[in-house]
Amino acid sequence: MNTKRFLENELRAYLNENTATFERNLLTEAVNVSGKIKDILNKGNIDLLSNAKKLIYYIIEENEKDLIAFAKQEGIAWAGHSLTLALKLEWVQAIRRTFWQFIYSLNEEKDITFEPSVFFELEKVINDQIDQFLNNFFLSYSKFKDEMLFNQRKIVEHLSVPIIPISENVSVLPLIGTLDTYRVEIIEEKVLNEIGSTRFQTLVIDLSGVAMMEMDVINHFEKILAGVSMMGCKAILTGMRPDLVRKMVHAGIRFENDAETKGTLQETLKKYL
Numbered sequence: 532m533n534t535k536r537f538l539e540n541e542l543r544a545y546l547n548e549n550t551a552t553f554e555r556n557l558l559t560e561a562v563n564v565s566g567k568i569k570d571i572l573n574k575g576n577i578d579l580l581s582n583a584k585k586l587i588y589y590i591i592e593e594n595e596k597d598l599i600a601f602a603k604q605e606g607i608a609w610a611g612h613s614l615t616l617a618l619k620l621e622w623v624q625a626i627r628r629t630f631w632q633f634i635y636s637l638n639e640e641k642d643i644t645f646e647p648s649v650f651f652e653l654e655k656v657i658n659d660q661i662d663q664f665l666n667n668f669f670l671s672y673s674k675f676k677d678e679m680l681f682n683q684r685k686i687v688e689h690l691s692v693p694i695i696p697i698s699e700n701v702s703v704l705p706l707i708g709t710l711d712t713y714r715v716e717i718i719e720e721k722v723l724n725e726i727g728s729t730r731f732q733t734l735v736i737d738l739s740g741v742a743m744m745e746m747d748v749i750n751h752f753e754k755i756l757a758g759v760s761m762m763g764c765k766a767i768l769t770g771m772r773p774d775l776v777r778k779m780v781h782a783g784i785r786f787e788n789d790a791e792t793k794g795t796l797q798e799t800l801k802k803y804l
Contacts, residue, residue: 538592546633556632557625560625563621603667606669698803702725705737759789
């Protein structure tokens with residue numbers, strides 16, 4: 532008997548006849564998952580038993596295209612509902628073990644004799660497809676999570692760049708914490724867009740809450756000030772710390788062409804209030 536005939540005829544028929552046994556054995560193999568079947572169904576509308584059979588039939592049919600699409604769909608579903616990778620890995624490995632148990636049981640009942648080459652081909656077909664499912668699942672899961680974290684970080688970073696109008700023509704941008712490359716890009720985007728939409732004429736940027744800036748960030752910040760100036764807005768820097776000033780001076784960076792510097796935010800605001 533060849534591998535394809537065994538998978539499509541004998542094994543498919545055997546699984547159809549013994550679906551209840553397959554599900555029972557699967558739940559026995561997946562100890563941690565079996566107690567969460569209903570929770571996962573309620574939380575993410577994910578029917579684990581139905582999906583397990585779907586995966587098995589894709590393997591039997593050697594339907595690589597739909598198997599990969601199904602894996603990616605599952606990855607998004609699990610990531611979107613914050614279901615753990617540990618549970619998914621246990622479930623898929625339980626499917627693998629239960630599948631092989633059924634092959635053994637079928638072999639015993641039907642007294643099927645495989646030539647060694649056929650058995651090794653069968654092993655390769657089944658395990659390679661399960662591994663391919665897992666690989667695509669994990670890639671899809673990770674991509675969805677990364678995109679979700681990126682979007683969440685972008686929202687948080689936008690909230691941490693508060694441009695506060697204090698009059699019709701003057702706004703203040705108080706910066707606190709560490710300025711890294713990503714955050715300074717958010718600052719650039721928000722500052723230039725805000726100037727474009729509200730057309731205020733003076734932006735006071737207070738740096739008293741910024742502990743340190745790396746050189747690449749300082750260089751980017753210099754370009755932001757140039758952009759502010761190009762849009763017809765005057766930039767005023769306040770609260771620059773001695774260590775930051777020393778770093779800029781030694782690096783040959785000067786802001787005087789695109790920004791005015793003042794000692795504190797309070798004394799600057801007195802001029803405009």
